[in-house]
Amino acid sequence: MVEQKIDEDKLAEGKCDSVDTCKREEKKGCLSEDWLSLWLGLIIFALSLGVFQGADILGWGVKTSVWSDVSKAFKPVSINYETVKGEISKIDGQKITLKQADGKEVTVTTKDDPTTLQVGQQYERKGLSSVTSLLLTFLAILVIMGIGSQLIGADLGKFVIGFTLVFWLSYLCWLLGHNAYIAATKNELDKFHIGWSLSMTGEFGFIIALVGGLIVGNFFPRLAEWMKEAARPELYIKTAIVIMGAGLGVKAAQSFGLATNIMFRGFCAIVEAYLIYWAMVYYIARKYFKFSREWSAPLASGISICGVSAAIATGGAIRARPIVPIMVSSLVVIFVAVEMIILPFAAKLYLWGEPLVAGAWMGLAVKSDGGAIASGAVTDALIRAQAMDLSGVKYAEGWVTMTATTVKMFIDIFIGIWAFLLAYIWCAKIECKPGQKVSATEIWNRFPKFVIGYALTFVLLLLFCWPAAKVMGPAEHRMNELKAQVTSLEKQIAATTAPAAQAPLKASLQEAQDRIKALNDEIKAPKKLIGTAKESTAQGDVFRGTFFLLCFFTIGVISNFKKLMEEGIGKLAAVYCISLFGFIIWIGLFISWLFFHGVKPPTIS
Amino acid sequence: MTPPKLSDELQKMEYEPLSPAEMSLIRWSLCLGVGLLFVLYWLSKVLFPGGH
Numbered sequence: 001m002v003e004q005k006i007d008e009d010k011l012a013e014g015k016c017d018s019v020d021t022c023k024r025e026e027k028k029g030c031l032s033e034d035w036l037s038l039w040l041g042l043i044i045f046a047l048s049l050g051v052f053q054g055a056d057i058l059g060w061g062v063k064t065s066v067w068s069d070v071s072k073a074f075k076p077v078s079i080n081y082e083t084v085k086g087e088i089s090k091i092d093g094q095k096i097t098l099k100q101a102d103g104k105e106v107t108v109t110t111k112d113d114p115t116t117l118q119v120g121q122q123y124e125r126k127g128l129s130s131v132t133s134l135l136l137t138f139l140a141i142l143v144i145m146g147i148g149s150q151l152i153g154a155d156l157g158k159f160v161i162g163f164t165l166v167f168w169l170s171y172l173c174w175l176l177g178h179n180a181y182i183a184a185t186k187n188e189l190d191k192f193h194i195g196w197s198l199s200m201t202g203e204f205g206f207i208i209a210l211v212g213g214l215i216v217g218n219f220f221p222r223l224a225e226w227m228k229e230a231a232r233p234e235l236y237i238k239t240a241i242v243i244m245g246a247g248l249g250v251k252a253a254q255s256f257g258l259a260t261n262i263m264f265r266g267f268c269a270i271v272e273a274y275l276i277y278w279a280m281v282y283y284i285a286r287k288y289f290k291f292s293r294e295w296s297a298p299l300a301s302g303i304s305i306c307g308v309s310a311a312i313a314t315g316g317a318i319r320a321r322p323i324v325p326i327m328v329s330s331l332v333v334i335f336v337a338v339e340m341i342i343l344p345f346a347a348k349l350y351l352w353g354e355p356l357v358a359g360a361w362m363g364l365a366v367k368s369d370g371g372a373i374a375s376g377a378v379t380d381a382l383i384r385a386q387a388m389d390l391s392g393v394k395y396a397e398g399w400v401t402m403t404a405t406t407v408k409m410f411i412d413i414f415i416g417i418w419a420f421l422l423a424y425i426w427c428a429k430i431e432c433k434p435g436q437k438v439s440a441t442e443i444w445n446r447f448p449k450f451v452i453g454y455a456l457t458f459v460l461l462l463l464f465c466w467p468a469a470k471v472m473g474p475a476e477h478r479m480n481e482l483k484a485q486v487t488s489l490e491k492q493i494a495a496t497t498a499p500a501a502q503a504p505l506k507a508s509l510q511e512a513q514d515r516i517k518a519l520n521d522e523i524k525a526p527k528k529l530i531g532t533a534k535e536s537t538a539q540g541d542v543f544r545g546t547f548f549l550l551c552f553f554t555i556g557v558i559s560n561f562k563k564l565m566e567e568g569i570g571k572l573a574a575v576y577c578i579s580l581f582g583f584i585i586w587i588g589l590f591i592s593w594l595f596f597h598g599v600k601p602p603t604i605s
Numbered sequence: 606m607t608p609p610k611l612s613d614e615l616q617k618m619e620y621e622p623l624s625p626a627e628m629s630l631i632r633w634s635l636c637l638g639v640g641l642l643f644v645l646y647w648l649s650k651v652l653f654p655g656g657h
Contacts, residue, residue: 261653268645275638279631286627292618293627327611429626568612594642595649 041242162230177205213556249461363407376404
């Protein structure tokens with residue numbers, strides 16, 4: 001295959017101009033970015049599982065919260081690493097419950113002899129400072145990514161410098177995005193003692209990071225050059241997706257019916273996207289813009305399926321010259337950045353009543369893994385905030401992201417099959433290049449390997465939590481009914497004065513309360529297991545969030561509008577623009593609505 | 606070394622009219638897409654009736 005003999009980076013950078021001069025040099029790396037993301041994600045996932053054995057391995061990871069006082073903006077994700085102080089309100093073996101200055105209660109494990117402690121006494125346990133937690137997070141990711149950079153053959157020195165710049169600038173944007181005036185939702189205004197806020201949630205930090213990256217990439221080319229070795233958005237997002245699988249697995253275990261529902265509908269949505277989008281874009285490019293077959297096929301795949309990887313796969317399938325998918329990919333990155341800024345906010349305004357339609361729409365309309373899933377995460381936060389502000393409905397976190405991810409995963413899985421089909425049709429019916437052979441191994445070669453990691457973490461946590469969730473679901477449902485019954489009985493007893501009439505009511509009340517107690521005992525063990533699973537995924541989530549952030553920032557860094565304009569991208573951009581804004585996002589919206597309308601995420605009471 | 610410029614590449618591109626095989630591919634793809642739209646929508650209603 002032509003593109004396997006050519007170093008596409010060299011060609012894109014203009015360091016060569018023919019097959020001979022563009023031949024690949026012997027690479028030092030032994031892994032592709034795809035495989036690396038799979039291993040990185042699995043390592044972080046494995047470390048996060050320590051919680052199940054009582055080992056808090058990743059608890060020092062930094063968690064950023066909405067802030068009005070920057071000193072309270074970040075802290076370790078696990079309470080075991082946090083400094084806690086307050087009045088002891090309960091002692092249960094080594095576990096003590098503290099009432100903090102803000103009135104909140106926390107339960108911590110103490111290393112002190114519990115017999116020396118007593119209720120009412122002030123207690124303080126020293127932990128990591130916030131700054132140490134942040135520094136540790138940076139160093140840990142730097143080390144793991146530094147080793148990874150060696151495995152993919154990157155220059156370590158340049159990677160370390162680039163990564164350091166990318167990390168700290170990204171984090172600055174993230175911190176800014178968490179400022180209460182930007183992030184706090186309307187129900188949180190009193191908590192932060194502020195009179196107004198943009199109600200964008202902390203995920204707005206992703207958008208700030210994207211804009212920050214765009215500023216660096218387009219106005220500070222020398223700084224962008226320093227970051228180049230670490231500007232790898234696809235590596236970051238794929239690693240994040242592998243980690244995210246675990247969290248989504250726990251959610252799926254808790255709402256298994258909804259999860260399978262989303263998967264089936266996600267599959268339906270992408271079958272449509274492949275068949276309808278691709279044909280339309282190909283027709284427009286060929287008929288109205290007079291592009292050749294070599295340009296039209298990768299362009300159609302890039303615009304309609306999944307940007308960079310689909311354009312490259314299709315380019316390979318029809319034996320296009322490497323410059324074709326490279327140019328299409330450059331264009332995809334630019335439009336992804338534009339879409340990421342516009343679509344989540346459009347979804348917030350118009351789709352807050354149909355959160356999963358919005359999630360599927362992000363998966364179908366935003367044309368790269370990084371862009372789509374990151375947009376899904378922003379949309380998730382924006383829609384939950386909007387639903388809370390406008391209707392008081394509190395949707396559970398993560399379902400919009402899960403829908404966007406599911407749709408995108410199916411799209412990725414099918415790229416290999418699509419490339420194989422195109423290669424077959426091209427060779428059999430359209431134009432067969434000399435020496436072209438079509439092999440089914442192409443499907444595996446094109447298969448995105450990080451999807452294996454995502455499926456693995458998802459299925460492991462799903463299977464692990466499912467038995468517990470199966471017990472908890474009906475028990476909690478029954479408990480809610482009983483609680484409603486208790487409230488109703490208490491009202492009736494208060495309204496009844498005659499002791500004779502009160503007696504049966506009191507008996508019923510006692511019976512309901514006993515059953516609640518029995519149910520509570522019954523779900524104690526499953527509840528603990530689900531709680532531990534959530535704690536474990538919360539630790540992985542710190543790294544997932546950081547990789548998301550790095551992805552947003554670096555998408556901005558590599559989106560060089562000026563360079564593309566100099567290249568004379570006009571005609572190509574016109575097809576992209578007309579197709580994307582003319583019908584792709586609208587058909588995507590229609591298909592998302594068709595398959596996902598009325599399917600709602602669980603709500604939190 | 607002169608980098609390959611997109612504008613030059615596009616200028617070099619020769620006009621190739623849509624062949625009957627390409628038109629068939631487009632038609633089949635669209636027809637299959639629209640046909641499957643109905644089938645899959647029906648299936649989603651049957652298998653997951655709570656959604657709509």
